[in-house]
Amino acid sequence: MAIDFEKSRTKENLMRAFAGESQARNRYTIAAETARHQGMYSISQIFLFTADQERAHAERYYSLLKSLSGETVIISGGYPIDHSDSLADLLRSAQHNEMEEYEDVYQEFGDVAKEEGFLEAASAFYQIADVEAVHGKRFGKLAEMLENNTYYEREGEGAWMCLNCGHIHRGKRVPEVCPTCRHEKGYFIPVELAPYLECEFMK
Ligand SMILES: [Fe+2]
Ligand SMILES: [Fe+2]
Structure with missing residues (x-):
């Protein structure tokens, strides 16, 4: 029914x-x-x-x-x-x-x-x-x-992208400022995150 x-x-x-x-x-x-x-x-x-x-x-x-x-629905639920x-x-x-x-x-x-x-x-x-x-x-x-402190530095070589300008940096750690756009370190993202984002800004 x-x-x-x-x-x-x-x-x-x-x-x-x-x-x-x-x-x-x-x-x-x-x-x-x-x-x-x-x-x-x-x-x-x-x-x-x-x-x-x-x-x-x-x-x-x-x-x-x-x-x-136009109606109201009353619910109960647990939210964190x-x-x-x-x-x-x-x-x-x-x-x-x-x-x-x-x-x-x-x-x-x-x-x-x-x-x-x-x-x-x-x-x-x-x-x-x-x-x-x-x-x-x-x-x-x-x-x-x-x-594990690998967001900005690595034992071996890592690769990062500046999300502001797209500059790719390779090395053991990200520079304090992006050499291309001069934005600070915090704009860098490890490129290995790309599969977890599946979005335009990492391509
Ligand atoms: Fe959702
Ligand atoms: Fe979600």
Whole structure:
């Protein structure tokens, strides 16, 4: 028997997901500010770039609630508080939240939507879950580089790109300022992060 969307669990799960994505977007823009204050401009940009993707997820879930426009949906849900001045800690928290969405939350929401017969919502949950896994790996890799001090220096040779001008630097450590655009060290990003970003600015 077809379930009325108005009475469905999927309606509530879509609203929970919209709330979660909206909060993730804000947490990442706030973390981007923390990174910027610490002179880590490239990490700040990665947080902002990911925040924009969370906005896109929020928009997708919100669009699936369009038929209920004008109504209020009441939900309960648990949402994280992750305050820290340490970027590595913020990245690890973000990684944890992303993997939780990927492994548990969105798989369950997708299964419920499928059971209830809302196949478009189910596929949105499953597809966005896969993106969250990419986000989780991205944040995890960044955290690891900060924790083992390889973000700016290497034992052997490393390669970095200045995100401001695209200059590639090879060597054991990044220069204090980019020789091409004179922007400070914080604009450099290790090129090995490219597969974790899958975006234009590393190509
Ligand atoms: Fe998301
Ligand atoms: Fe995400």
